[in-house]
Amino acid sequence: MERISVSPRFVGRSSELAALDDTLRRAGAGLPQAVLIGGEAGVGKTRLLEEFQRAALSGGALVSVGGCLEVGAEGLPYAPFASILRRLHRELGVELDRAAEGYESSLARLLPDFGEAPPEAHDAFARARLFEHTARLFERLTVDRTLVLAVEDLHWSDRSTRELLAYLVRTLQGARVVLLATYRSDDLHRRHPVRPYLAELERLRTVQRFELPRLGRAEVARQLAGILHPRVPGEDLVQWVYDRSEGNPFFVEELAASEQQGAGRCLTDSLRDLLLVRVEAMPEETQGILRILAEGGSAVEHRLLAAVAGHPEDELTEILRTAVGANIIQPSADLDGYCYRHALVREAVSDDLMPGERSRINRRYAGVLAERPELVAADQRAARLADYWYHARDAALALPAALEAGLHARRRNAFAEQLRMLVRALDLWDDVPEQVLAGLTGVESTDSTYPRCTCPPGGGHSCGRLRTTDLLAQAAVAAMYSGEHDRGLRFIKKALRIVDETEDPQRAAWFLMQRGRAVRYRSGGTAREDIDRALALVGEGPPTAVLADLLNRLAVEGTLDDARREDLETARRAVEVARAVGARTTELHARLTLGSLHRIFDDHEQADAAFADLIEDAAATGDMELQSRVYINLSHHYEAEGRSARAAEAARAGLELIRLNGMAAYSGTIMLGNLAEALLSLGRLDEAGRLLAEEPFGSGREAHRDFLERLRGDLALMRGDTAHAAEQLEAARALEADWQPQKYLPTALLAVRIACRQGRFGDARSELSAVLDKGLDRGYERHAYPLLFHAAAAEADGYELPGSAQGRPETLQRIRAAAAGLSRQHPLAAPWGSMLAAELARAERSDTATMWLAAAEAVAGLESRGARAMALYRAAERLAVEGQRGPAAAAADEALELAERQGEHGLQQSVRLLLERAGLRTERAAAEPEQLEPGPAAFHLTPRELGVLRLVALGRSNRQIAEELYISPKTASVHVSNILAKLEVTGRGEAAALAHRLRLVGPR
Structure with a gap:
């Protein structure tokens, strides 16, 4: 009887396979798809992928699969994408070369077949260009076909691979592509870097994520029947396999194979024993090769394995054939070598080695690879050699190898992998003999201002020698580029404990400067203390x-x-x-x-x-970093002066520039925010909404995410969704890490406007006080004037509320004092000063139509139409009160037009309510349905509801209303609910504010 362990019958995954087939169909229609497939080791992720691959190929799709390789803590940089490109190159040949035209220099960092990568600045932006060009390559390949790209074993992935995959998920818009990734969920411990990464990806609407469950008993029976065919497994065998495997398909296969080979059911409870039982059943020479293969990594090239094993070719082939036949290992098409059929088996074999045996095997790998580097692909060579020497426990050779691997990772912009190697080098440093350290030279500096060797004359070392502080500097910068700012700060602090400020003031000053930057970035704290100390060291020097x-x-x-x-x-x-x-x-x-x-x-x-x-x-x-900063500052400069059209033009140019150069992952968040902010000022809400719906990506995303959340709140408030605006405000403040005016002023402005809309005038006053207690810094008039204006509006709208008079004079005086301290030369000073003066008068019930009409003229030159719309609305209110119905109608008509063009839904509603309440007829209103009579009848309020509204405006609870009107609390609650519905408001405070603002109720 032929003994097999892999079931020819595919069971238990019909729904998952149907879901994958559906993603293929949607991708074929131009809707790119991404699927994350998780599950414990052995649950069948690879088998599911293989079945889907067959279906995709039969449907005419192009499929390429690459696997992450386990080397050290986080694998090899970009390994799966290098494998994917190799497969595509073998299959497409010249067609792939044509698709890569213009991008060869970047793509050569993934696949050397594209040519030799030219020397260039190996910084975060070169890395981003690599991401962008990789995405464009795949887009070109999907012009006339659907492309399926799969990354296996994401739990072993390096940081760079994860970021490239996420970039593709976010940027391949309109491409006919399916992106798949599999991962072992049982390997994702609480601090595993892939765990938050998956959660972040899952938020995207184009991403599906599902976990493969274990098989049920019936499915195990079907799987077991396929393995044992034509033998029919008995119920007792099915139950034993199901109980021991707990439905894990891999364990089912292992138990079935063990039973086939006569091992019976006498297995230990140890998973290692279960995994090793078939290995230990192999001949001794086969076990020896399997041990060597286990230490070589996730996959080992045939020629490298042969050189390390030392067996004659024919003998080695027969040994490997035995292991392949037993389904312990399998050929690796990507690497032209061998790998374990399941990683758990390789791990068990490796763990079973004696310490000395493991170091000897790794030394043999390192020695062979050092002599014959051509045995390993160039993109893996340095990292593999570093790992072999490290596990060989030879610090003198492991340290230089780690430095070389770190350098290679940096040149490929794989900063997380560079950081791993630098950390390893730091760990090995003290174990390396002095003569070896003396021969090490300085590493390339990522920061152009990092001081070169400043050895004092007659010092104990020669210029150019590598020092611990050099490694710490590199590690700090690599950590920054990797987004591990806290870790980078620890490297900087360690360096500051080592560096001698007297002998090496330049290097000490550099580390102090980096500490200030790190603190500023991490917590928003000031960097002045560190900068001042650094300047004390070098400020008087050359x-x-x-x-x-x-x-x-x-x-x-x-x-x-x-x-x-x-x-x-x-x-x-x-x-x-x-x-x-x-x-x-x-x-x-x-x-x-x-x-x-x-x-x-x-x-x-x-x-x-x-x-x-x-x-x-x-x-x-x-220098793309410099150019992006120029456009960021330029767009901010124009917006700060009220020149929103120029701000949008500059931000749009900057956004296009960084996207063309693959920098969107680094400065795209703030540039996108600057553009959206300018568009909101111009009333282009739909375009701003599309921008803000994008999901930024990269290291700059978290630093400026509060900016985008606040802008989303501004957009929601303009569209009339006050509740969503409040949610976005809360989200922005949860992320706001510092107390910078450019952050807290616009956030406080949003908070005051939301509080006014909801009738929480006391909260609006508190928001203002918090800002004024801090003080209004120069240069932020763009937000300071509107903040003072809306704070004054809160005092005006809450004029009739109980207890509101207490503290109002002091608040208004603080507003006047704050306004007096703002710049008089600022372009926004005169127009907004006029608006503020009129609003302060309204808060004291002394405003006139003339004041508001003058304010409307003062702001007429502003590109943002919201201020003029507000001024005309206030003017229409006063004109109506003064009995000037014609001018009131004209002012209200223009205010409504401007509010509609600006997209200010709340202001539009207020103007329409004014027209209804005052019975004003305008050309715009004439085209609309017949308006209601002025007063409470315009809202269909009954006399009883008007009485209830008056008490709501006075701050009464439902029980107090019931007692005063001699009705039940339940009836009072019903009246309040009806009133909220008729007034189209969301809460009692907002109803009270509307009642006072439109004078629906007056003093009793």
Whole structure:
């Protein structure tokens, strides 16, 4: 009887296979799909993928599969995508080359077959270009076919692979592609990096995620029958296999094979014993090869295995044939070698090795690979060699290998993998003999201002020698690029404990500067203390790149917090020092900072000139980080001055630039936010909504996610969805990590507007007080004036509420004092000053139609139409009260038109209610259905409901209303619900505010 362990019968996965077939159909219609398939080891993820692959191929799709390789803690960078491209290259040949045309230099970092990657800056943005070009390659391949790309064993994936996969999921819009990924859920412990990654991906609407469950007893019986065919398994055997396997298909196969081979049912409860039982049944020479194969990694090339094993070719082939025939290992088509059929078996074999045996095998691997590097693909060579030497327990050879592997990872922009190797190098450092350390040279610096060797004359080492602080510097930068800012901060702190400020002030200053940056990024705290200390070390010395960077960062602190006049001089000096030492990028960064400070101090012409020059100068450097910062600051500059159309133009150009250059993952979040903010100011809500619906990706996403959440709140409020706006406000504040004016001012403005809309006028006053207690810094008039205006509106709208008079005079006085402290030269000062004066008068019941009409004229030149619409609405209210119905109708008509063009739903509603209440007829209203009579009847309020509304406006509870009107609390509750529905409001506070604002009720 032929003994097999893999069931020829595919059981228990019909619903999952149908779901995958459906994704293939939708992808074929141009709707890209992504599926995450999880499950415990052995549950059948690979088998499901194989069955789907057959179906996809039969339907004409192009399928390519790549697996993550387990090497060290997080595998090899981009290994599955390198395998995917190799398969595609073998199958498509010239067609793939044509699809890669123009992208070869980037794609060569994944697959050397595309040619040799030219030397370039190996930074985060080169890595982003690699992502972008990979996405464009796959898009080209889907023009006339559906493409299925599968990544197996995501639990072993490296950080770079995960980020590339996520990038493809988010950016392959309109492509006929199915992205699949499998992972072992039982390997995802609480701190496993893949766990939050999967949760984040699952939020995307194009992503499906399902876990493969274990098989039921009936399904195990069918699987077992397929394995044992033609023998029919008895009920007792089915029950024993089901009980012991607990429905895991792999364990079913192992138990069935064990039973076939006569081992019976006398197996231990240990999983390792279960996994090793078939290995130990192999001949001794086969077990020896299996041990060697287990230490080689997830898959081992045939020639490398042969060289390490040392057997004659024919003998080795027969040994491997025996292991393959027993279904313990299988050929690996991607790597032209062998791998274990299931990773659990390889892990069990490796764990069963004696310590000395394991180190000997790894030493043999390392020795062979060092002598014959061609045995391993170039993209894996350095990392594999580093791991072999490390597990061989030879620190003297493992340290240089780790450094080399880290360098290779960095050149491929795989910073997480570079960080892993640098951490390993730091761990090995103390175990390496001094003579080996003396021969190590410095590693390439990621930061252009990191000081080169500054060995003092006659020192104990020669220039260029690698030191611990060099490794810590590299690790800190790699951690920053990897998004592990807390870890990077620990490296910096360790370096500061080691570096001697007297002997090496430049390096000490550099680490102090990096600590300030890390603290600012992580918690929003100030970096001034660290910068001041660093400047004390190098400020009086000769000009250096470190000094220029320090001066620029000191000036940047002023742009983020309370700017001072001396910050202008600091920025000028940074420009001069950078120019003197030839630090061109730092010079342009400093000039950009100088331009921002000119704007803050109302030197608007100088700011414009500085920004205009910088666009061309930054483009000439080719430095994408610098260019993106220029466009970010430029769009912010225009929006801050009320020039929203120019702001949108600059942000759109910047967004296009970074997307073309693959930088969207790094600065796309804030650039997208700047564009959306300008579009909201212009009333282009639909376009802003589409932008804000995008899911940013990359390291900059978390840093500015509060910005986008706040903008989503602004959008919701403009559309009239107050409840959703409040949710977005809460989300923004949960993420707001610092107390910078550029963050807390617009957030407080949103909070005040929501509180006004909901009738929570006391909360609006509290929001204002919190901001004024902090103080209004220069340069933020764009948000400060509207904040003061809406805070004054809260005082006006809550004028009749019980207890509102207490504290109102003091609040209004604080608003006037705060306004007096704002810039008078700012372009928004005069128009918004007029609006604020009128609103303050309304809060004191002294406003007139003339005041509001003057305010409407003052803001007529603003690109945002909301302020003029509001002023005209207020003017229409006063004109109606004064009996000037014609002018009131005209003002209300224009206010409604502007509010509609601006997309301000709440203001539109208020204007329409005014028209109904006052019985005003306008050309716009004439085209609408007949309006209701003025007063409460316009809302179909009965006399009883009007009485209840009056008590609601006075803050009475349902029980108090019931007692005063001699009705039951239940009846009072029904009346309140009817009133809320008729007024189209969501709560009692909002109903009270509307009643007072439209004077539906008056003092009793």
